[in-house]
Amino acid sequence: MTDSAHTPVHLSEDDEDYGLEKSLSGDPEPLPHVVVVGGGFAGMAAVRALKDAPVRITLIDRRVYNTFQPLLYQVATGGLNPGDVTYFLRGLRLKQKNVRVVHEHLVEADHAAKKIRLLNDHWISYDYLVVTAGVTANFFGTPGAKEHSFPMYTRSQAMRIRDNLFIRLEKAAKSKRADDGLRVVVVGGGATGVEVAGALAELRTAGLAPAYPEIHGDAFEVKIVQRGGEILKSFAPKLRAYATQELRHRGVSLHLGAGVAAVEREAVVLTDGTRIHADLTVWSAGVSVHDEVSGWGLPQDDSGRIRIGDDMQVEGLPGVFAAGDIAISPSDLPQLAQPALQGGLVAGRNIRALLDGEPLQDLHYVDKGTMAVIGRRAAIAEINLPGGRPLRITKGLAWIVWLFVHIMSLIGPRNRVTTLAGLVTRYGFPFHRRPIPIVGDVPTVRPPKTRST
Structure with missing residues (x-):
């Protein structure tokens, strides 16, 4: 065994507050302690990789649930309920007894002493640390963007978009002006922006007329603003052309070749x-690392991402790993779900390798491809086949592949069933053209208060 395998187990008084002072196996000596910060794709993958390892795992997250971010836009546009795309993190204990979940937030780290401090001022010692805390929306310093636009990176943000969407629809329905409606601008022409715009167009086409007969169809506009000359620049030209054609066919306007100089309350x-x-600006133009990461004692690049090696270990900090969107390796992988999943898996396996005295392994990223849905029976998919040959498909076949991949990627059988039902109802039945949208939380109409005599 290497020296790393004999790293002493660290325990503090605050560890005991979380019930970490005893080995889960009943041994008198506690097992090595692995702390994972962040319950997203990378964090969940790291935890699962250590399922059968002789370790104690503490998973720390500022939320009590994991969010399946690729489908958040469906929540924002009324296609799915929030519970369909979230998973209760404590549910991990049902199948993995060596993990505990702590609902908290990391604020400080002392790597020399191998301990971290949480927002509640508790210190937790670790033998191995995995940082997978994710990222947030990047407004690129655009004036007014943070104040007047709606990012869509968390469940609460998606629900804010949904609620404001329906508040505006209700307002337009009561208006006496024929041209009063809803003008939505989506900033960003990547996969998320295209999927948001396509879902809004689907809502307008299938749900607006029966639910809001007071609103004229052309009073509900959807526009994509993209700095570059084309949307979906990461896809092949053929797929970009198909997506552009489909969006325009569905009534989505494209304003290409100009960036956003400012965002105002209504413009x-x-x-x-x-x-x-x-009336509603949805921001999907990029992501950035949370500001507080600078206080965690980790090396960062110019964009704030944590610098790691291809073995997912943080530069200069043996036993400390990072994965997902928050990290950047020499390979400079894209900030997508698959690199996060594969990176988290390698981080977990390398902790097991340290325990067993084996050499660490580098991440050999397998690019399985990318896809995006535009609307009913319309999607694009670029699948990398064995041997490196890309398979590019569009239309209904691509939609079926997109549906299968996303359903199977969800955590938990309940989420898979409810999400499948919601998506098939929204997109799948050719004869089912008028689904009732999931309503947002609009203000309750209350009678005026009367003064008691």
């Missing part, structure tokens, strides 16, 4: 001087 101002009226 988006572009760098070419164009001013676009916007």
